[in-house]
Every structure is written in structure tokens, then in C-alpha cells.
Amino acid sequence: MQNADAFNPSLMREPKDSYLTNGYSIKSWLLTKDHKRIALMYLISISVFFFMGGLYAAAIRLELLTPGSDLLQSATYNKAFTQHGILMIFFFLIPSIPATLGNFLLPLMIGAKDLALPRINLLSLYLYWIGGILTLYALMQGGVDTGWTFYTPYSTTFSNSYVMAVGLGIFINGFSSILTGLNFIVTIHTMRAPGMTWFRLPLFVWAHYATSLVMILGTPVVAITILLLAIERVVRVGIFDPAIGGDPILFQHLFWFYSHPAVYIMILPGMGVISEVISNFSRKKIFGYEFIAFSSIAIAVFGFLVWGHHMFVSGQSIYAGLVFSFLTMVVAVPSAIKVFNWTATMYKGSISYDTPMLYAIGFLGLFLVGGLTGLFLGSVGLTVHLTDTYFVVAHFHYVMVGGQVIAYLAGIHYWWPKMTGKMYSEFWGKVSAMLVFVGFNLTFFPQFILGYQGMPRRYASYPAEFQVLNVFSTAGASVLGVGLVMPVVYLTHSIFAGKPAGDNPWMLPGLEWRCQSPPTTFNFEEQPVVTWEAYEFGEENGLDIEEARRSAGRPVTV
Amino acid sequence: MAENHTDHEHIGIPGYLAVFAILIVGTWITYVVAFWDLDSIFPGANTLLALAIAFTKMTVVMLYFMHVRWSKELIWLSAVASFFWLLIMFAFTMQDYFTRVSGVFSA
Numbered sequence: 001m002q003n004a005d006a007f008n009p010s011l012m013r014e015p016k017d018s019y020l021t022n023g024y025s026i027k028s029w030l031l032t033k034d035h036k037r038i039a040l041m042y043l044i045s046i047s048v049f050f051f052m053g054g055l056y057a058a059a060i061r062l063e064l065l066t067p068g069s070d071l072l073q074s075a076t077y078n079k080a081f082t083q084h085g086i087l088m089i090f091f092f093l094i095p096s097i098p099a100t101l102g103n104f105l106l107p108l109m110i111g112a113k114d115l116a117l118p119r120i121n122l123l124s125l126y127l128y129w130i131g132g133i134l135t136l137y138a139l140m141q142g143g144v145d146t147g148w149t150f151y152t153p154y155s156t157t158f159s160n161s162y163v164m165a166v167g168l169g170i171f172i173n174g175f176s177s178i179l180t181g182l183n184f185i186v187t188i189h190t191m192r193a194p195g196m197t198w199f200r201l202p203l204f205v206w207a208h209y210a211t212s213l214v215m216i217l218g219t220p221v222v223a224i225t226i227l228l229l230a231i232e233r234v235v236r237v238g239i240f241d242p243a244i245g246g247d248p249i250l251f252q253h254l255f256w257f258y259s260h261p262a263v264y265i266m267i268l269p270g271m272g273v274i275s276e277v278i279s280n281f282s283r284k285k286i287f288g289y290e291f292i293a294f295s296s297i298a299i300a301v302f303g304f305l306v307w308g309h310h311m312f313v314s315g316q317s318i319y320a321g322l323v324f325s326f327l328t329m330v331v332a333v334p335s336a337i338k339v340f341n342w343t344a345t346m347y348k349g350s351i352s353y354d355t356p357m358l359y360a361i362g363f364l365g366l367f368l369v370g371g372l373t374g375l376f377l378g379s380v381g382l383t384v385h386l387t388d389t390y391f392v393v394a395h396f397h398y399v400m401v402g403g404q405v406i407a408y409l410a411g412i413h414y415w416w417p418k419m420t421g422k423m424y425s426e427f428w429g430k431v432s433a434m435l436v437f438v439g440f441n442l443t444f445f446p447q448f449i450l451g452y453q454g455m456p457r458r459y460a461s462y463p464a465e466f467q468v469l470n471v472f473s474t475a476g477a478s479v480l481g482v483g484l485v486m487p488v489v490y491l492t493h494s495i496f497a498g499k500p501a502g503d504n505p506w507m508l509p510g511l512e513w514r515c516q517s518p519p520t521t522f523n524f525e526e527q528p529v530v531t532w533e534a535y536e537f538g539e540e541n542g543l544d545i546e547e548a549r550r551s552a553g554r555p556v557t558v
Numbered sequence: 559m560a561e562n563h564t565d566h567e568h569i570g571i572p573g574y575l576a577v578f579a580i581l582i583v584g585t586w587i588t589y590v591v592a593f594w595d596l597d598s599i600f601p602g603a604n605t606l607l608a609l610a611i612a613f614t615k616m617t618v619v620m621l622y623f624m625h626v627r628w629s630k631e632l633i634w635l636s637a638v639a640s641f642f643w644l645l646i647m648f649a650f651t652m653q654d655y656f657t658r659v660s661g662v663f664s665a
Contacts, residue, residue: 189632317653317654320650
């Protein structure tokens with residue numbers, strides 16, 4: 001069988017040379033063109049931003065523990081939720097999977113030495129840093145209070161917080177995103193190994209191709225929109241402020257033209273991770289490969305046609321509302337195709353409940369809830385009741401955290417042995433996966449009820465009858481926080497004290513599992529030639545994973 | 559391959575200067591017509607003319623400065639796709655503005 005080498009136990013060794021040992025100086029990292037080192041630097045950077053965004057989340061949940069505005073005053077609370085949103089969306093969720101896992105794995109998965117434009121890749125990291133530092137500077141100086149959406153005319157005329165500095169930070173960061181997307185598209189078109197046809201590409205790669213299209217076509221629009229906002233705020237040219245001849249709803253059109261597709265920038269790579277994990281931990285070829293591949297493209301395209309569902313009650317015409325509502329229902333179809341196909345893949349599969357798979361199964365349930373509640377909000381009638389309530393907050397956290405963050409964690413655990421060459425503690429991995437799942441639901445499910453009962457978002461105080469569910473939510477947030485901190489501890493511990501993972505610890509046929517762990521600087525010793533289909537499980541690896549490990553003389557899951 | 563072309567293989571320095579002149583003239587025309595009251599012909603005529611001039615300038619920049627005219631089909635496809643996306647943005651935004659008047663769907 002062509003996959004035999006991938007399962008050769010003799011390959012389970014500690015490599016002497018790898019991308020990690022190719023230079024130890026700071027210069028060798030800061031001036032590297034190696035996609036894997038850039039991915040690791042992204043990983044550390046987005047983790048810092050995630051931690052900071054998490055601190056704001058903790059402040060918000062602590063404030064909402066009691067009905068009064070006890071911990072934070074209203075003005076401070078406005079800044080807390082704004083900065084939580086800005087850090088999490090622009091500096092964590094959008095770059096998270098593409099810039100870390102995508103950067104690291106895309107060349108490995110298609111059999112390339114690196115991305116097509118390595119210097120551009122490094123430039124994108126530097127732009128991310130510059131944008132991030134500028135934003136952090138503004139936040140430390142006093143922050144911004146407009147909400148992450150920067151709605152006009154508040155942001156252009158009335159807010160006296162650091163709108164310009166944060167806007168510039170996001171503007172610069174946008175170019176980082178554009179360059180990453182550009183790099184991925186060029187790489188997928190031009191760097192595939194011989195035999196790696198479009199329909200042999202792992203679905204992770206298809207998902208990143210679709211994501212890159214959205215990055216390139218959407219991000220420039222938000223950059224220009226922020227520029228227009230700046231022009232109006234500084235020079236008072238009437239664009240969005242009705243007092244000087246502008247139209248505030250035009251801002252919302254332009255902002256959401258990017259920012260709704262940005263949701264797909266966040267979730268599509270997560271879907272790519274889930275396709276990999278579900279197929280591989282079910283030891284079964286994915287069900288409906290082409291449907292999943294093209295549903296990614298369909299989501300990317302249709303995702304651009306639905307932005308008006310953020311504006312149902314903001315003055316948009318009723319006709320436009322009806323069109324956007326219909327298209328919102330349409331965009332649910334490709335997402336549903338994916339979920340059905342993942343479920344069908346698991347059916348009669350030889351499922352092993354390793355940590356990545358636990359996260360992936362969690363994703364299926366949470367994304368389903370997040371997606372279906374999106375249909376509530378996409379209905380022009382019901383949304384009038386639900387707009388600007390905690391129902392919306394719960395919905396997008398189910399998609400963004402229950403979907404994207406869980407998928408990100410699944411991916412990090414799944415490819416950690418490839419990235420570091422070390423195995424983490426499976427026991428603690430499973431504990432953390434379950435804590436995250438329980439903590440997440442305890443945090444956000446009560447918010448659906450709160451929202452439906454009418455609790456508005458973005459206020460520091462609320463009527464006393466909402467307190468019980470808010471206490472549930474804050475308690476859940478503390479469990480979620482512990483669950484999210486745990487991987488930082490045991491993954492870091494594994495780098496120094498983890499067991500060697502070997503090249504292919506999960507016994508899988510993908511190309512990334514056929515190079516050493518951690519890979520060398522140029523990934524493959526020889527140019528790989530692909531002669532197998534994606535997710536092709538042969539006799540050696542089609543077994544139950546415990547069976548496969550026993551037959552390969554490998555330790556069974558701890 | 560477009561990447562291997564030097565400037566002189568295309569339109570040369572005089573050609574680029576001519577394109578630059580087109581851009582300057584376009585800007586000047588935009589400035590002048592902004593003072594004409596074309597909205598008396600139909601509402602939004604001033605904006606439409608300004609956009610038409612901007613679109614022309616954008617096209618020559620893409621074709622000549624960005625070398626799209628001499629590029630492969632894939633690059634053409636990318637360029638056309640960006641225009642198509644611009645069209646989506648304009649069309650779906652305008653479907654809001656054009657249907658705010660009283661009618662079947664308005665309140």
C-alpha cells in the first residue's frame with residue numbers, strides 16, 4: 001500500500017534537525033521566511049491578544065453579576081465591551097486559524113517547501129504587530145467606546161475616545177489579512193506537489209482557499225470605510241453624519257459588506273479543521289468530499305449577499321430587508337450541507353475519542369445551535385423583538401466561540417505533535433475539552449433566555465429579575481476560563497517534558513503526516529509525489545486507532 | 559509571462575506619461591463638473607458622472623499601470639471578479655436606497 005511508509009514505527013524518532021533548531025538567535029526568528037516559524041510567532045501573538053480580550057470579558061461578566069453598575073461605571077463598561085470585541089475579532093478570531101494553522105500546514109498539506117511569497121508572509125506578521133501595538137497603545141491611553149462596529153455618527157462626531165488610533169490599528173491590521181489571503185491563493189494555485197490535484201486537496205486547504213477569497217475581496221472595503229470615517233471625523237466632510245449631509249446607514253452598508261463576510265473568515269477555516277478531524281478520527285473517507293469543498297466556496301460567495309440582516313431595524317427599506325432575509329436563509333444551506341456530511345462521515349466510522357475529536361464533536365452541537373439561532377435573527381419579523389438583546393450576544397458567541405474557538409482548539413491539539421514533535425497529556429486534554437464545553441454552555445445558553453425575555457445588550461445594569469441567569473452566566477465564564485487556561489499549561493509543559501510524538505501519531509494518510517515531526521525547514525527531504533486520494537484509509541490505517549497503534553507497536557491512548 | 563516584461567515592452571515612458579495625463583485630466587474634469595447642476599436633469603446625475611470618470615481612471619490604471627492588459631487569463635478573471643464584487647456592493651446597497659419611497663413594501 002502506498003501509505004505504508006507513513007506508519008513505519010522506525011520513523012518515530014527524535015529528529016536532530018528541524019525548523020525549530022535552524023538558528024536560535026532572535027534575528028533568526030524575526031527575519032525568518034519559514035512559514036512554520038512565522039506561524040509560531042503568530043500563535044504566540046494571537047494568544048496574547050486572546051488573553052487580553054479575555055480579561056475584558058472577565059470584567060464584563062463580573063460587572064453583570066449584580067443588577068447595579070457596581071464594578072464598572074457605564075462609560076467604562078462601554079469601553080470594556082468595545083475593547084473586548086475589537087481585540088477578539090480583529091486580533092484573535094480573524095487571524096487565528098489562517099495565520100497559525102493555515103500558515104503552518106498549507107505548504108505541508110500540498111507538498112510545498114514554503115508559501116509562494118515568504119517575504120510577504122513575514123510582512124503580514126509585521127503589519128499585524130504594528131496594527132496590534134497601535135491598538136493596544138490606544139486602549140492603554142483610554143480606549144474607545146463606540147462598540148467594535150464604530151457606528152456613525154457617534155464615532156465620527158460625538159465620541160471623544162481614541163477612535164482614530166484604534167481605527168488606524170485596524171486599518172493596518174487589515175493589510176496583514178489581505179496579504180495572508182493573497183499568499184494562500186497564489187500558493188494553492190502554483191505550489192501543489194505533482195499529483196496533488198484540486199480534488200485531492202485536503203478540505204482544510206479548500207476552506208482556506210474560500211477564506212482567502214473573502215479576505216481579499218472584503219477587507220479593502222472595511223479599510224476604505226474606516227478611512228472615510230477618519231476623513232469625516234477630522235476634516236468634517238459629510239459622508240455619514242446627517243448633520244453635514246451624510247447618511248449613517250451608508251456606513252452600516254459599507255461596514256457590514258465586510259464584517260458579515262468576516263464571520264465566514266472566522267468560521268470557514270474552523271470548518272476546514274473539523275472536516276480533517278472528523279474524517280481522520282472516524283478512520284473513514286469523508287462523506288461527500290466535493291459537496292463540502294464547494295459548500296466552502298458557496299459560503300464565501302453567498303456570504304457577501306446577506307449583510308443587510310444586521311440592519312433590519314436601522315432604517316433600511318423593507319424591500320431590502322426581505323431580500324437580505326431570504327438570502328440569509330439561503331446561506332444556511334451550504335453550512336447545513338457540511339454538518340450533514342460530517343455526521344454522515346461519523347456514521348459507522350471507527351470513532352476514537354481523542355482530545356481533538358472531543359472538541360470536534362462539541363463543535364457540531366454548538367455550531368448547530370449557533371447556526372439555527374441565526375435563522376431566528378434572519379427572520380424580518382422575529383428579529384424586531386430580538387435585535388440588540390442578549391439573544392444576539394448568545395447567537396454569535398455560539399458561532400464564534402462554540403464554533404471557531406472550539407475548532408481552533410481542536411486543530412491546535414490535532415497538529416500539536418506535528419508542530420512541536422511532542423505529545424501532550426491526553427488526560428488533561430480531555431478534561432479541558434469537557435470543561436470548555438460545559439463552561440461555554442453554562443455561560444451563553446442563559447443569554448438566549450435573557451435576550452428572549454428582553455434584556456438589552458451593552459448596558460452595565462439590568463432589572464433585578466434577570467440576575468439569576470446572569471449569575472449562571474458568570475459562573476459558567478469562570479469554568480470556561482479555567483478550561484481555556486489549561487491547554488496553555490499542559491501544551492507548554494509538553495514542549496519541555498512531553499513524550500516524542502513520532503512523525504504520525506494519529507496514523508493518518510495525509511501529506512503533512514509523511515514528513516518528520518517537527519518538520520525540517522524545507523518540509524520534505526524529497527519532492528513528494530501524490531498518488532492517493534484525500535482521506536484514503538488503507539488496511540493499515542483504516543483500523544480502529546487503538547488497533548492500529550497496537551499493530552504498529554505503539555502505545556495506546558493514555 | 560507578465561512578470562518578465564519590462565516597462566518598455568508595453569507602452570514605454572511616453573505611454574505611461576499619456577496614461578498619467580489621462581488621470582490628471584480626469585481629475586480636472588471631475589472638479590469642473592462638480593460645479594454644474596446636473597441634478598436638475600435627474601437626481602444623482604452629478605454623482606453618476608463623477609463615478610463614470612472615476613471608473614474610467616480606475617480602468618486605465620488597472621490595464622496599463624498594473625499590466626493587466628498583458629496578463630494571463632487568471633489575472634483577468636481576478637480583475638473581473640473584483641469588479642463583479644464592486645457591482646454586488648453597489649447593487650445591494652442601492653436596492654435599499656431606491657426602495658425607501660412609499661410603495662408596496664414600505665410602511
